[in-house]
Amino acid sequence: MxxxxxxxxxxxxxxxxxxxxxxxxxxxxxxxxxxxxxxxxxxxxxxxxxxxxxxxxxxxxxxxxxxxxxxxxxxxxxxxxxxxxxxxxxxxxxxxxxxxxxxxxxxxxxxxxxxxxxxxKKIGVTPRDACWAVVGEPLVGEDVMKRKNRMLPLSLFRELLQLDGVYEIVPIGSKGIYYEWKLVCGDRPIHCSLPLHASAGPATCVLISYDRKQESLLRSIAQTLFYPIVNKL
The missing domain is CATH 3.30.1330.10 (PurM-like, N-terminal domain)
Incomplete structure (x- = not known):
């Protein structure tokens, strides 16, 4: 959904x-x-x-x-x-x-x-062997203005849309990273260095699925805004 x-x-x-x-x-x-x-x-x-x-x-x-x-x-x-x-x-x-x-x-x-x-249409097109990550950090309220350098820039979002090997992009909303993860992947435990339940306010970060071969390129593009997700299962 x-x-x-x-x-x-x-x-x-x-x-x-x-x-x-x-x-x-x-x-x-x-x-x-x-x-x-x-x-x-x-x-x-x-x-x-x-x-x-x-x-x-x-x-x-x-x-x-x-x-x-x-x-x-x-x-x-x-x-x-x-x-x-x-x-x-x-x-x-x-x-x-x-x-x-x-x-x-x-x-x-x-x-x-x-x-x-x-x-x-890019809904439900992620293959089972795909990798996952969050790009940007969850921010809300005054933090959006105070820490806007940690928010996913729209220029980077547009670049992700056009990048081969990025399967799906899911903007994170007020219910947090794990809520969006559950909608896409089900209730499976994951690890990420970001807070999984914090509000991302105005979609300050996105959840992405991608081909493992593109990880080095994604890291170079997103730099410190790239946060890998590890599936604990």
């Missing part, structure tokens, strides 16, 4: 949706984490785009639900466009802003729509 919705269009093509949301993060008085709204837009777009692109889908359009105010639309879209540039994308953005009710905290929703051909 992955955090995307795939809807068949015909025998060869599927329509794909990926979503993320942000709450209590922004510049309202009662927000838990105080950051500018371009930062909110960037990280929300990052998650939705990574979820969609990780299965081999091509993004086609971006949708945003802004519950903050009309005034922050431009800042939010500026952050979204930054994420797109880093992924070498240019997508139309549509959405709506809540302008009737004043909320006490910031809240934003992000949706990406795209398409994938069934023969290029």
């Amino acid at each position: 992955r955090d995307v919705l795939c809807v068949p269009l015909d025998e060869k093509m599927e329509l794909v949706f990926a979503a993320d949301c942000s709450g209590g993060i922004g510049l309202k008085q009662h927000d838990v984490v105080r950051v500018p709204y371009d930062v909110v837009g960037y990280h929300g777009a990052r998650v939705a785009l990574m979820e969609l692109m990780s299965i081999g889908a091509i993004p086609k359009a971006f949708i945003m639900q802004n519950f903050v105010s009309d005034d922050v639309w431009a800042a939010l879209t500026s952050g979204i466009e930054q994420a797109m540039r880093e992924l070498q994308l240019s997508l139309p953005i549509v959405g709506s802003s809540e302008s009737n009710m004043l909320l006490m905290q910031s809240a934003v929703g992000f949706v990406v729509a795209g398409t994938v051909t069934i023969d290029r």
